[in-house]
Amino acid sequence: MAVLQEVGQEIMQWSERLALHSEPGWAEKGQLTVTYLTPAHLAVADELKALMGEAGFDEISIDAVGNVVGIYFGEDRASPMLLTGSHYDTVRNGGKYDGRLGILVPIAVVKSLSSQKRRLPYGIEVVGFSEEEGQRFRATFLAAGALTGSFDPAWLSQLDADGVSMAEAMQAAGLPGTLSAIQNIQRDPKKYLGFVEVHIEQGPVLCEKALPLGVVTSINAGVRATCKTIGLAGHAGTTPMSMRQDAMLAAAEISLMAEQRARADEGSVATVGQIQVPGGSINVIPGECVFTLDMRAPTDPQRDALVTDIVKEAEVICARRQVQFEYTEVMRASAAPSNPEWQSRWERAVAKIGQPIFKLNSGAGHDAMKMHTIMPQAMLFVRGGNRGISHNPLEIITADDATLAAKAFEALLEEIN
Ligand code: HGY
Ligand code: MN
Numbered sequence: 001m002a003v004l005q006e007v008g009q010e011i012m013q014w015s016e017r018l019a020l021h022s023e024p025g026w027a028e029k030g031q032l033t034v035t036y037l038t039p040a041h042l043a044v045a046d047e048l049k050a051l052m053g054e055a056g057f058d059e060i061s062i063d064a065v066g067n068v069v070g071i072y073f074g075e076d077r078a079s080p081m082l083l084t085g086s087h088y089d090t091v092r093n094g095g096k097y098d099g100r101l102g103i104l105v106p107i108a109v110v111k112s113l114s115s116q117k118r119r120l121p122y123g124i125e126v127v128g129f130s131e132e133e134g135q136r137f138r139a140t141f142l143a144a145g146a147l148t149g150s151f152d153p154a155w156l157s158q159l160d161a162d163g164v165s166m167a168e169a170m171q172a173a174g175l176p177g178t179l180s181a182i183q184n185i186q187r188d189p190k191k192y193l194g195f196v197e198v199h200i201e202q203g204p205v206l207c208e209k210a211l212p213l214g215v216v217t218s219i220n221a222g223v224r225a226t227c228k229t230i231g232l233a234g235h236a237g238t239t240p241m242s243m244r245q246d247a248m249l250a251a252a253e254i255s256l257m258a259e260q261r262a263r264a265d266e267g268s269v270a271t272v273g274q275i276q277v278p279g280g281s282i283n284v285i286p287g288e289c290v291f292t293l294d295m296r297a298p299t300d301p302q303r304d305a306l307v308t309d310i311v312k313e314a315e316v317i318c319a320r321r322q323v324q325f326e327y328t329e330v331m332r333a334s335a336a337p338s339n340p341e342w343q344s345r346w347e348r349a350v351a352k353i354g355q356p357i358f359k360l361n362s363g364a365g366h367d368a369m370k371m372h373t374i375m376p377q378a379m380l381f382v383r384g385g386n387r388g389i390s391h392n393p394l395e396i397i398t399a400d401d402a403t404l405a406a407k408a409f410e411a412l413l414e415e416i417n
């Protein structure tokens, strides 16, 4: 197989091309926000379709949940497929490489194969997953969920911040927006060799080790929840401190408790990413506070203990403050250990291109953890610059590391026999 020369520059250019599309209110500030089925999201899907066309894919389509699917057949169209890809939606004011790098690297490798008119004993199916971040709707891993048969029908009637249901958003985007159409795109694992995903590390380890690539051993388990504390709104000037049922202070105490509890474990994390006092006023004691909890750990039992302890202590805090506590779990994902054979294929591929083999687990969630539920999977991490910062516009990689990722992917293909 021809060695991919400096394809990294092209991948960086493609990343810039996708990053041209951002949502109003963010784009004007030069910030990247692309959430599920907005006009910016649809524009990115079109760009991915065009890139796959330029790369010589045999079949390109957009499926019932907005995934962009490119197929490059093997020697025989009936050959089994290697499934790969990542997501193209972003968090608010996110980075250009989270998810997208994992779509662009396999596109670059298929482009190289196609330009050599080379066919492998298996096909390659690249999926640009339309939704992984759970931003517009509380439906995380929605796209991978559709492919694995775990799309929750209740998601279709979920409303976004503007009161638009997911089904309406789908229909407005030209998608069927029906459960039957979504169930039709479930993948039959028997047709696939497995799932591999290239992704930026989104952490500081590879940067600190001065290594361009890392092989993922496992993806951490996670739970996300929306919470509400309900106290009693009151006059900020006349209500003595001893007579308050301050919903925001309860939430604040819960946040600090969650931080302390997560610190108590090796590898556990807990984050309050959103918090607000709906309809609050500067001179009113908050009667209500809504906030989110994101809790993760390397194993399911450690995660479950973290969640149980935080919820139990939150209830104690609220009882003491005479505040009600409401907790709604919106996402639960089990830890996803890499399939040993696919992990060792990545290790052999990294070694083959002359890079050190470094193994690490993933604190971030990925589409691979959903695909894990129906087929063997393993991931390759690419070093992030700026100490691996991510979910932040400072997220950055180098063209050289992107080239190495493409070469490792190409070498992985040679390991499949
Ligand atoms: O939150 C995560 O771990 C991923 O970036 N969606
Ligand atoms: Mn992300």
Ligand code: MN
Binding pocket: 087, 098, 099, 132, 199, 365, 366
């Ligand atoms: Mn991601």
